[in-house]
Amino acid sequence: MSKSVIIIGCGIAGPVLAMLLKHKGFEPHIFERLPEIQVAGISLGVSPQTLKVLNILGLAEKLIALGESLDHFRTYSQLRGEQLGTSDIPARVRDWLGWPMLMIARVRYCQFLYDSAKERGISITFSRNLVGVKQEGERVRAIFEDGSEAEGDLLVGCDGLHSAVRNALFGKDEIKYSRLAQIGGISITPEILKSPVHMAHQYLGDGVHFVATPIGHEQMAWVATFPEPNEAREDWKRISIENAKELLDGLPVANWDNGPKDVLAHATFVTKYGLYERPICPSWHKGRIVLLGDAAHPTSPFLGQGGNQAMEDCYHFVRLLCKAAPFTDESLESAFKEYENIRIPIVTKSVARAKVEGQKRVLSGKEACLQRDEIMLKGNGMDPQRVQWQNDLIQGPFMGESEI
Template sequence: MANTKVIIAGCGIAGPILALFLKQKGYEPVIYERTETVTDAGLSLCLQPNGLAVISQIPGLVESLVGSPIERLLFYSELPEDKGVLADTDAPSKMKEAYGHSMLGVKRTAFHHALIDAAKKAGIEIAFGHRLVSLKQDDKSVTVTFENGNTATGSFVVGCDGLHSDTRACLFGKEQATYTGLSQCGGISPTPEVLHAQATIMNVFGNGSHFIAYPCNQFETSWATTRREPEAKETWRSMDQDAQDKFKQESMFLKWDTGVGELVRTAGKLVKYGLYDRPELSTWHRGRVVLLGDAAHPTSPHLGQGANQAFEDCNLLTQLLEQKNPEAAEPSTEILEKIFTEYEKARIPRSAEMVKGARRQGEQRVMEGVDACKQRNDRIRSIYKDDESIGKMYEKTLKCFARETAADSPL
């Protein structure tokens, strides 16, 4: 008897992980990706303990990754009225002992290729150039039609197609994204000498601006600026060359300390993108089709939990399939309804807290006005003032990694 075919829309970060889990459980996942080939969109990811705990269940995957374990947190203020180090701690180096995994900075393109390679080695079919345009369901299957005219039929469909999910649009209609007022510009640069001693996540704060950087391998550091600016498109693609040159030559960040100016000057390509909010969904499924990752709960990047939350989605959905359909047979719509409902019951509240927490974190990082910036600086000093305070911060972070909430996490 043929294995149960599952259609996965999207071969970004979540799609291959889900496919690998489903393959382990006896399903036959097929990934359909709208782009013609693997893209180089995006910069980097910080894989956190909750995400690493999930993907470590895939034999050999974590060991194959080229990245940099994070050892140090540095907070620095460029506010002229309150300039200097706010906090400097090696707390990240102790995460593995506390949570089983540490934090790992990786280049997004390298990580993406590692996932695709793992999927191909597992015998998972990936079809590029297939943009989903419609879905037709019956009691036993779903037929997907693609923009190129091809069709595919599977037992059920999982939409892993990201921020601009076509699966989500098919299920719930097109939605209006709302610009948050914040945009980011970032790049990848050779790691400055000042940051070589320890692999450091560095947060640098100005008046109405924020700069974050962390290593993504032994030699390179990924960084991004956040500012309040007129609306910018959410493309995650490279800026044109003139705009890149102007940023590297005229940016306010060139004068900042702790290696910030050097990172800006020496970057390769620069990308710029607006940060947008999307409506929160009360359900992620209809019939035999369900959403996962950014397709279900898109988030701003300020907690670094986007990919990590997608991995949690993959893990729980696979566990529920194994519990309620242990033979990996063709599931009835009734069984899928139970699985998808239980999946949503656990994941919607958690992911919603993460989205709200990331939004608050962005607002706190990009404070405007001297008094507001000083208050933010004092809050950071208070959190990291001594071992006891750091321990309390750890407890909040532990709740995040234990799947409760990351709304107040200062990381």
């Protein structure tokens, strides 16, 4: 008899985990709090790890066709009033690892994963807000706010930063506002940033950072990062252009006329959100209930690794689960321990590096900023440390053949 796996959350990790499990003969069921796929968020960077995992399912090339594979990254210094360089590192990553650095609108990505899971016959139930879990012998039970329940052999929490599964297993710990906020959106690509090559543009200022990246279909996703002492909400809600004028005019980059000003003028929607920190969960399982993705290891977005690290979790979780058959308490315990042993050291690096990268983006004081820009100039517009960190992270979760 196939094993049933309850998955909580239909964001990025949930549908991919479900498809990998189904591929290996499990019976996954996804339960999502919201009434439908949420139209929220801006864009995600998809690095080779994700494409390797999606390739197991025959989905990598399809996803690539929906986004924009980057070739170049150009950096400008506002203080120096000049370009610091154009790097071809994204193109070199593709040559090196065989997969591109892809940028895609988050909504498009979520919809693609949802549609792909549905096509594979995976059951997805919306409007089920998990409020509790129970383990009885070899069975687990999910308890939802509306009083309904679901029963299975295993349960995986893919329910993001505020994970209710994590709270139910280990108690509610503090989710702290980082005092950094972002305003971002999607724009029609302005003339000034149109390029025959697939190029991202970043702008370094004093206490502010701006990046605009093509995401396909003559569109760019853009984000400004800045310190914001007053707590900003983390709801990723869209603000219509009519209501965003004040917000955009107040941005320190609003008058930068080498790109940002035009990007803002062509925005189709805007969103403002605070960035929050929750420690990496010290343990990712209890009995037959396991955490995966942001539920276990939320991160700030500055290395673009949140979704990609979640894909590595999916790969190792399914690989180790298959090796644990026939399931006993002992074989599952040892598989989930190994899952943690492999993943925790890697996400610990990823989360810590993203935090350092975030601090660099809002560096303030003329001298410190000019020093940073000097380093970037020598790196042809790229920070050599960031390149090294990124290259280290994007090689996972396997080299050569998949073991799934």
